[in-house]
Amino acid sequence: DTAVSQTPKYLVTQMGNDKSxxxxxxxxxxxxxxxxxxxxxxxxxxxxxxxxxxxxxxxxPNRFSPKSPDKAHLNLHINSLELGDSAVYFCAxxxxxxxxxxxxxxxxLLVL
Amino acid sequence: xxxGEEDPQALSIQEGENATMNCSYKTSINxxxxxxxxxGRGLVHLILIRSNEREKHSGRLRVTxxxxxxxxxLLITASRAADTASYFCATDARGSTLGRLxxxxxxxxxxxx
Numbered sequence: 001d002t003a004v005s006q007t008p009k010y011l012v013t014q015m016g017n018d019k020s021x022x023x024x025x026x027x028x029x030x031x032x033x034x035x036x037x038x039x040x041x042x043x044x045x046x047x048x049x050x051x052x053x054x055x056x057x058x059x060x061p062n063r064f065s066p067k068s069p070d071k072a073h074l075n076l077h078i079n080s081l082e083l084g085d086s087a088v089y090f091c092a093x094x095x096x097x098x099x100x101x102x103x104x105x106x107x108x109l110l111v112l
Numbered sequence: 113x114x115x116g117e118e119d120p121q122a123l124s125i126q127e128g129e130n131a132t133m134n135c136s137y138k139t140s141i142n143x144x145x146x147x148x149x150x151x152g153r154g155l156v157h158l159i160l161i162r163s164n165e166r167e168k169h170s171g172r173l174r175v176t177x178x179x180x181x182x183x184x185x186l187l188i189t190a191s192r193a194a195d196t197a198s199y200f201c202a203t204d205a206r207g208s209t210l211g212r213l214x215x216x217x218x219x220x221x222x223x224x225x
Contacts, residue, residue: 004154031211041198043155043215056209090154094211099143099204101213103154 003027004104006091012110013081020077021107023091030096031055032074034066037088037106049074050096081111116144116201116216124222131188133219135201136181142204144177146186149198149218158186158199163206191223 004025013019025032033056034046048056049068063079078085091104119134135144143162147155161168161177161184168175174187188195198218205214 033211040217041149042217043200045212048209048211050211056212092155096210099145099160099211099213100157101155101211102157103147105154106152 004091004093004102006089006104006107008107009105010108010110012112014112015081015083017081018077018079019081019109020075021089021091021109022073022075023104024073025091025093025102025104026072027093027102029093029102030071031094032068032071033092033094033101034074034076035090035092035103037090039087043090047074047076081109083111085109086111116203116214118199118201118216118219120219121217122220122222124224125191126224127191127193129191129223131191131195131221131223133186133199133221135184135186135216137184137201137203137214138182140206141179142206144175144184144204145202145213146173146175146184147200147202147215149200151197155200188221191221193223193225196221196223 033048047066052068088106092101094101146158200218202213
């Protein structure tokens, strides 16, 4: 009965590869987010979608492409992975007009 | 940048003591939230305080907000070892897109049994 789930939990890959992280929420929320947390725990928003429509698109390399097939899912695809992409990526969701966000457990990405 | 800054970066106390963490931010806000992150886990929402509120309580948590100083504090009373975690403040800047939260780097709280 996990509210916000992400797969995989860990991802170790080589530079230059393409990888995807999946996120699903069963809370019935309209809005979903992707965040990146660096090694110093700084958490920064990357994207948000409201009912499959892109709402927030921060200054993120275009190697990162979010995809929302429906309002319960928001996946993150990363092309040509670089060393600096190593971080923990969190998915979150919220009700459309509510401020509180519910976070997934995170995906720990290590690029070698 | 609007991001919040927590202070101190790390705090170490004994069980039963109170823990106070502070957050400062730069621009006007609609609200400020505090989140907790246990090691290796996602963030969990603790409490939200709106810009027209000065103090809020939830169980052992007490949050204050001073919009004139652009600062907030989180007090955890009678701390327990299970309170060991990182605590983040997040601001919802006035005029920004709904849902755009600015987080600080967090305060790492360690509570010793």
